[in-house]
Amino acid sequence: MTDPRRFPSDIILGAATSAYQIEGAVDADGRGPSVWDTFAATPGKVADGDTGEPGADHYHRWADDVDLMASLGLQSYRFSIAWPRIQPDGSGPVNPKGLDFYRRLVDGLRERGIRPMPTLFHWDLPQALQDQGGWENRDVAKRFADYARIMFDALDVRDWLTLNEPKTVVEAGYQHGVHAPGFRDDARAYVALHHLLLAHGLAVQALRSSGGDRRIGPALNLTPVYPAGSGPKSQRAVRHADGLENRLYLDPILKGHYPDDTLQWIAARSPMPTLIADGDLTIISERVDLLGVQYYTPRYVTDDGEREYRHPTTQAWWQEIHAEGMYDLLLRITRDYGDVPLVITENGMPAPDEPDADGAVRDPWRVNFLRDHLDAVRRAVADGARVEGYHLWSLLDNFEWAEGYRQRWGIVYVDYATQRRTLKDSALWYRDFIKTRDLR
Numbered sequence: 137m138t139d140p141r142r143f144p145s146d147i148i149l150g151a152a153t154s155a156y157q158i159e160g161a162v163d164a165d166g167r168g169p170s171v172w173d174t175f176a177a178t179p180g181k182v183a184d185g186d187t188g189e190p191g192a193d194h195y196h197r198w199a200d201d202v203d204l205m206a207s208l209g210l211q212s213y214r215f216s217i218a219w220p221r222i223q224p225d226g227s228g229p230v231n232p233k234g235l236d237f238y239r240r241l242v243d244g245l246r247e248r249g250i251r252p253m254p255t256l257f258h259w260d261l262p263q264a265l266q267d268q269g270g271w272e273n274r275d276v277a278k279r280f281a282d283y284a285r286i287m288f289d290a291l292d293v294r295d296w297l298t299l300n301e302p303k304t305v306v307e308a309g310y311q312h313g314v315h316a317p318g319f320r321d322d323a324r325a326y327v328a329l330h331h332l333l334l335a336h337g338l339a340v341q342a343l344r345s346s347g348g349d350r351r352i353g354p355a356l357n358l359t360p361v362y363p364a365g366s367g368p369k370s371q372r373a374v375r376h377a378d379g380l381e382n383r384l385y386l387d388p389i390l391k392g393h394y395p396d397d398t399l400q401w402i403a404a405r406s407p408m409p410t411l412i413a414d415g416d417l418t419i420i421s422e423r424v425d426l427l428g429v430q431y432y433t434p435r436y437v438t439d440d441g442e443r444e445y446r447h448p449t450t451q452a453w454w455q456e457i458h459a460e461g462m463y464d465l466l467l468r469i470t471r472d473y474g475d476v477p478l479v480i481t482e483n484g485m486p487a488p489d490e491p492d493a494d495g496a497v498r499d500p501w502r503v504n505f506l507r508d509h510l511d512a513v514r515r516a517v518a519d520g521a522r523v524e525g526y527h528l529w530s531l532l533d534n535f536e537w538a539e540g541y542r543q544r545w546g547i548v549y550v551d552y553a554t555q556r557r558t559l560k561d562s563a564l565w566y567r568d569f570i571k572t573r574d575l576r
C-alpha cells in the first residue's frame with residue numbers, strides 16, 4: 137500500500153512563467169516589438185491601460201529570481217523565450233544580446249540545479265510577422281521553424297516546448313478579440329489554428345534534425361467537459377464542446393488527423409479545411425516526446441451547448457475550482473492518447489493578494505488549491521497516468537494579459553513600484569512540500 141498522503145518523489149516539481157508577462161524591458165538590447173506591445177498600447181484593450189512594462193523586471197533581475205527559485209527548492213523552471221529578442225524582425229539576423237540573455241538564464245538555472253524548460257512561443261509574435269499576416273500566413277510557420285533552429289543550436293537544453301496554448305490564441309486572439317492580435321473572425325481563427333499546428337510540427341522536425349537525445353512537445357490547455365443535462369442531446373453537446381476544447385488540438389498532434397465532426401463544423405465557418413495541404417498532417421503529427429498539459433477549469437455544458445457554472449469561481453471569471461477535473465483529464469489523455477509522457481506545464485489560480493500589516497502575504501486559498509490539485513495528480517498517477525512533472529502557474533505575480541496587473545497569479549508577491557519580491561504563504565508551503573512530498 138502506498139501512503140495516500142505522499143506525492144511520488146520521482147515527479148519533478150517546478151514553476152512556470154512567460155517572457156512578456158515578467159521580463160519588462162521591452163525596448164532593451166535590441167528587442168523588436170511584438171503583437172502584445174501593439175495590442176497593449178491600443179486604448180481600451182488592457183485593464184487600466186497596463187502593458188508588459190515593467191512586468192516583474194525579470195530581464196534585469198533574473199539572477200536574483202533564480203536564487204529565489206533555488207531557495208524554494210524548485211527542480212524545474214518553465215519559462216518562454218521572447219522571439220522578438222532573438223529576431224527583432226521575426227526573421228533574418230539574430231540579435232546576439234537576446235540570445236545571451238537566455239544563455240545566462242539557462243546557465244544560472246543549471247548552476248543551481250534547476251532544470252530549464254523553455255517554451256518557444258508564448259504569444260509574443262514579432263509585430264513584423266503580424267504585418268505580413270501573422271498566423272494566417274503559412275510562411276510564418278516556416279519562420280517559426282527557423283527561429284526554433286536558432287534556439288536549438290544556441291541552448292544546451294534537454295526538454296523543449298513548442299507552442300503555449302494555441303487554443304487561447306485562436307479563441308481569445310482571433311474569435312473574441314480580447315488578446316492580440318484582437319480579431320473577431322471565425323474564418324481567420326481556424327486558418328491561424330492550422331498554421332500554428334504546422335509551426336509546432338516543423339519545430340519538432342527541426343529538433344529531430346538537430347540530433348542528440350533532446351525532447352519536445354506542445355503545451356496545451358485542456359478542459360474536461362461534463363454534461364449539465366442528461367440524455368442524447370446532452371451527450372451531443374458535450375461531444376461538440378470536447379471537439380473544440382480538446383480533440384481539435386490533441387487529435388492532429390497525437391493521431392495525425394483533425395476530428396471529423398469538428399472539422400465539418402469549422403468548414404461551415406472558415407476556409408481552413410481547404411488550406412490543409414498534402415503532408416501537413418504528417419508534419420503536425422511528427423512524434424512528440426512529451427505532452428505539456430495545462431489545467432485550470434472544467435466546463436459543464438447544457439443541452440444547448442451553453443456553459444453552466446457548478447463550482448466556486450476565482451478572480452478569473454472563466455475559472456471554476458474543481459480539482460477532480462485534473463484527475464479526469466489526466467486519465468482521459470492516458471486512455472485516449474496512449475503512453476505519451478505528461479508534464480503539467482501550468483496549474484494555478486489568481487487572487488487580489490496584498491501584504492498584511494506585518495508584511496506577510498496570506499493566501500490560504502492558493503495553498504488549498506495547490507494541495508487539492510496535487511492530490512488529484514497523485515491519484516491519477518496511482519491509477520495509471522504517466523506524469524513526469526508539475527509546474528504551478530506562476531512563480532511571480534505578473535502581467536495577466538487583458539487583465540493587466542489586477543490578477544495576482546504568483547506564489548511570490550511582486551510590488552511593481554519597487555520590484556520587491558515577498559514569498560506568499562503558498563510559496564512557503566510549496567517549498568516545504570517539495571522537500572517532504574507530504575500532502576497533509
Ligand code: IFM
Nearest residue numbers: 154301430482529536545
Ligand atoms: O497567464 C496565463 C498564461 O500566460 C497562459 N495560461 C493561463 C494563464 C492564466 O490565465
